[in-house]
Amino acid sequence: MTPKLREIVLDAARPLWMRERAARVLVSKAIDTDGMQRGLLDDLAGMTVDRDQVAIRACILSSGSAQDVQFSDLHALLMDFNIVSAKTRDGADNDDIGSLVSLSIAIARSPRPDFFDKGIGRSETKHQHTVQVQSLLERAFVITIDANPDISAVRLLCWIGNLRKHRWDMLVSEVVEAIRRWIDRDSDVRELEFFLAHMDETCSQDRPWLVTSEYVSTTRRLPSDPLIRGLLDRAKATKKGAARKQLFQIAAYTARSETHWPKWKDLIVSLLEQEHGFKGFIKSILSDPNARWEKKEAKQKVKQERETERSRNGNVVQLTPKLAGIASGAADQFGVLRWAADHYRNGCIRKDEAPLQKVVKYTNEQIAAAIAEGLVQFAINTDIKVDVQDLGRAEAKRGTFPQEIVVAAGLHQALLHGRENDIDASPLIIALVGLRQAYFQLRR
Structure with a gap:
């Protein structure tokens, strides 16, 4: 056998x-x-x-x-x-x-x-x-890990390296929870040991913030007060030199979070002033880390607002003479209705703004009202040049015809204003389109 x-x-x-x-x-x-x-x-x-x-x-x-x-x-x-x-x-x-x-x-x-x-x-x-x-x-x-709860922090970090191709690869929740369980068996000691293991493995001479970033990435929790205190005690106990300076810098960055900084700022600044040679570093940690980004964002916002206003003015000039055709849902205004329907759909999906809010933003109230009526009229009266077979093929390929978005926006707008009777006479194909675009949800 x-x-x-x-x-x-x-x-x-x-x-x-x-x-x-x-x-x-x-x-x-x-x-x-x-x-x-x-x-x-x-x-x-x-x-x-x-x-x-x-x-x-x-x-x-x-x-x-x-x-x-x-x-x-x-x-x-x-x-x-x-x-x-x-x-x-x-x-x-x-x-x-x-x-x-x-x-x-x-x-x-x-x-x-x-x-x-x-x-x-x-x-x-x-x-x-x-x-x-x-x-x-x-x-x-x-x-x-659970079967060997007494392993050292250095050994644990080595084991974690087996799970990551790169040191910044995200760990799954089950792994993070196992690491936390190991730390929490003796958090006052193990948290510091695990942090120091990260520090020994990380080349952070010119980037003292990097150790804290990697520690937070691994444990998905902010350093605790005992950890910050332990780092400061270790820094004070270290001989004068580069290692002592690095420890103070790392401790400062470890405490520099919205949660801890108000509590630790004065003590850390005082210790750094006593050490000497930290004048530039003190200035950097006391500065607003978001100031440059906020200034850049403010400039970008002003630029976007200018561009939006320029675009809006152009749209108003271009569309105002066409209001009658737009409101009737005429086929030759499909481009305008399609543009509006895309914004309409995004508003329905996101649910953080009115469906026509973006349309109003890029035109005006009068044009938006004409577009809203045009969407409804398109859904009711316009031949969308699509039959059941076309929809079947699109469904099989998970595709969508551009006309469907306009029809769905029109149906949604009609139902939103109680115009069920208006859409009752529309062809069956319109109802099928509505079923395919069911993510246009009415708000309650």
């Missing part, structure tokens, strides 16, 4: 499900489980690395105890998985779960801190991990 099952596992022509099942039986029934796993993995190593081969390797590793899994085997599997995503059981190219589920569960049952010490998530390629690999690493990280 064993030779036949091994033959099935190594036969690339057989279905994946059959090869996986044979592999599980071989490993589970073997007297020497480790030897069977090793033999199968060695045999598979001589085959082409494709989706099936990677999936079967994952199956073999998950069939035994996670404590017996070799780091090199798991690391090689994950890196290969990044290149050739495992084939799904229904033959599709993509799978949100993939063939790593069983392996992920096995590792979660028996956490392996050595995997993270050795860099299980480290990759020499420029590409990010696949969703499946990243999910396995994140789940294993959370389980391993």
Whole structure:
């Protein structure tokens, strides 16, 4: 039986499900489980690395105890998985779960801190991990952290490096919560240790604010008062020199938040003045960090208002002679109605302004009123040159005809003003358009 099952596992022509099942039986029934796993993995190593081969390797590793899994085997599997995503059981190219589920569960049952010490998530390629690999690493990280609550801050930060391709990559909520649980076991001590671990890893001589930014990015919480106090105490205890100066700067930036700065500003400024050599730095931390941005935004706003007024005046001059045609929903005014309908739709979707507010802003009340009536008349009377087949094809391709936006705006405007009787006589195609554009919601 064993030779036949091994033959099935190594036969690339057989279905994946059959090869996986044979592999599980071989490993589970073997007297020497480790030897069977090793033999199968060695045999598979001589085959082409494709989706099936990677999936079967994952199956073999998950069939035994996670404590017996070799780091090199798991690391090689994950890196290969990044290149050739495992084939799904229904033959599709993509799978949100993939063939790593069983392996992920096995590792979660028996956490392996050595995997993270050795860099299980480290990759020499420029590409990010696949969703499946990243999910396995994140789940294993959370389980391993909770199972090893007394690891050092430096070791924890090293483990976090397994989850990030770049140091600013966002961590998922489950990982952040695990990090917080580790800190909260002894927050007064561990928060400072974790912050200092970030500081030792970050080149921040010219950018003292960078440590705080990375700490907040990792923990998603602001530094606490005990942390700020700990940094100041450490700075005061450090010998005169660059390291002492850097610690004071980092402590100052750590306290420079809306929450902490009012409380800590006077003390920190006093300490910096006593240290000497911080005159320019004191000036910078006391300045408004948003002043330059606010000044730039104010100038930009004035410029936009001038451009809007110029555009508005031009629109009024151009559209005023056409009011009758616009209000009648004439086909030759479709361009104006389409422009207005786009603003109308955006107002309905955002729900933070009246549907016609932008139209009024870029024209005037008189023109906006004519446009509102024109939208209704277009929906009621104009042949939109679209039939049921056209709508069916558009629905299949998730597309939209420009006329539909104008019709939907007209229907919305009519219903908004109780003009149901006016639209009753409109063709059935108009009702179908209304159903397709159902995101035009009436406000309550």
